[in-house]
Amino acid sequence: MSKIVKAEFAKLKRLKDLTIEFPEIGVVALMGENGIGKSTVLHALACLYKPHEHLQVKKSDAGSWWTDWFVPHTGNYWKGSSVRVFFTDNPGGTEYGKTGDRWRPRKANRRERYNRFIGLLSCMPHIEAETQKTRFEFLVSELDLSVKKRQEMVEAASGILNRRYKTITQGSKGTGLRLFLVATVEQGKPPAESSYTSHYMGAGEYKVLKLLQEVLSAPDEGFLLIEEIEVSIHEAALRRLVKWLIEQAEKKKLQIVLSTHWPQIVEFADEISIRTLHATPEKIVCINGYRPMSLHRISGNDADMRVINIWVEDLLAKRIVQQICTELGILPNVLIFPFGAINNAFSVGAVLELEGRDANKNLVITDGDRYPTEDDKKTQIQQALSGTGEALVKAQKDALRWFFQFEPLMSDGHRVNPERFLLEAARRTADAGQANPWINSFLEFVDANVFADPDKSIIFNLHKHFGLSVENIEWFVVEAATKDAAWLPFTDSVRQKLRASAVNLGLDLKEAA
Secondary structure, three states, X not given: OOOEEEEEEEEEOOEEEEEEEOOOOEEEEEEOOOOOOHHHHHHHHHOOEEOOOOOOOOHHHOOOOHHHXXXXXXXXXXXXXXXXXXXXXXXXXXXXXXXXOOEEOOHHHOEEOOEEEEOOHHHOOHXXXXXXXXXXXXXXXXXXXXXXXXXXXXXXXXXXXXXXXXXXXEEEOOOOOOEEEEEEEEEOOOOEEEXXXXXXXXXXXXXXXXXXXXXXXXXXXXXXXXXXXOOOOOHHHHHHHHHHHHHHHHHHOOEEEEEEOOHHHHHHOOOOEEEEEEEOOOOEEEEEOOOHHHHHHHHOOHHHHOOEEEEEOOHHHHHHHHHHHHHHOOXXXXXXXXXXXXXXXXXXXXXXHHHOOOOOOEEEEEOOOOOOOHHHHHHHHHHHOOOOOHHHHHXXXXXXXXXXXXXXXXXXXXXXXXXXXXXXXXXXXXXXXXXXXXXXXXXXXXXXXXXXOOOOOHHHHHHHHHOOOHHHHHHHHHHHHOOOOOHHHHHHHHHHHHHHHHHHHOOOOOOOO
């Protein structure tokens, strides 16, 4: 299907001379303060395609047209509106706009592509959408998804919302709200099943299920637009939902464009394409990526302009740091960069020292299983900063200030890889009955197998066995580990440094000192 690669807004509402680029595959998060133009962009994108002839044949798949979003009214008939859009099959671009009384190109001449706009109204709680106020009976049928995708929806919903869904089906009746969802969940000990319609789901629960259904229904290379994804969804579920969307976009080669005011979306900056609309005195501009000033314009908090750069060994270490920063309330103020092999840590520290960087805004975190002592680090720094002379000797000594580490100590005092440490902490949480049900499944698998590299391959093997992403498994394990008493000693060195940096930078700490 023809993909959007760029849109040039010559004039549309308050947008003038604005250019936004889009990757052919993946999630684009459109950020910006209220009234900046995010909805205008989404509405325009919703009008570019006509529904796919064979994949969208239902009456509800009619698609959007310019008059759905830009209704002529006294004072504005939209004349002169113009947007040039560049597609993969048309590098010269196609002009959309209104010069006379009609929008061009003609409605029937648009490119054909599976496309869906999922707005706030689409996710309205069904108790509000229902017009029938008397007793009703309904029929239950399977969702219009394959057996595999129905099971995938149940598993995704269970993981994202931390509930044990057994089935998600469709209810139908002849009057009022004709189609709705019916969920069956298992809860309690001993477990008991209960079923309920989407009339009695919370707004966030229904929104998550609706988005899962829409994404799973989309064919490969489809185009999905999601308005204000964060509305009604609590933060932990939102993080898991965004991760799932990233996985689906990659797996199915989807283009997903979502608008958001959620500052924490920046923690996914390595995995999604952030496009920030920012107001200058002259016009609205698009910044590719996240900028502290842009976040400040959304939150109104001056502290958002102060950023701490953190270097870590790998993605698991990144997840741990993100959790610590969340607990401290400073996650929007950090940028995290994996450096790979442990020896690279000392090259990073050498550069920070030679360039005289601000120690409040930069730190290097090691896993704590290798080179844990100060002497170990001195030896590695001397290899990274080789040479002679007093200045160099001083730099080698001073470079220690950049390094902080986790303390993955088992109960008998010996050091292990953080992966092993976190799993054992998660085990204790599970034994106390406080862990996500996934943790028990993970531990049963771990206990039943012997791994070639038990300190570094367990999470990868869990990923292969359960079909969950490595990132989701890491989140589940870290989340469980935080409830164990060993979590604070494990993270204390890093936590104290980040707390001190936050205080020195004037950031507002959520956690008490």
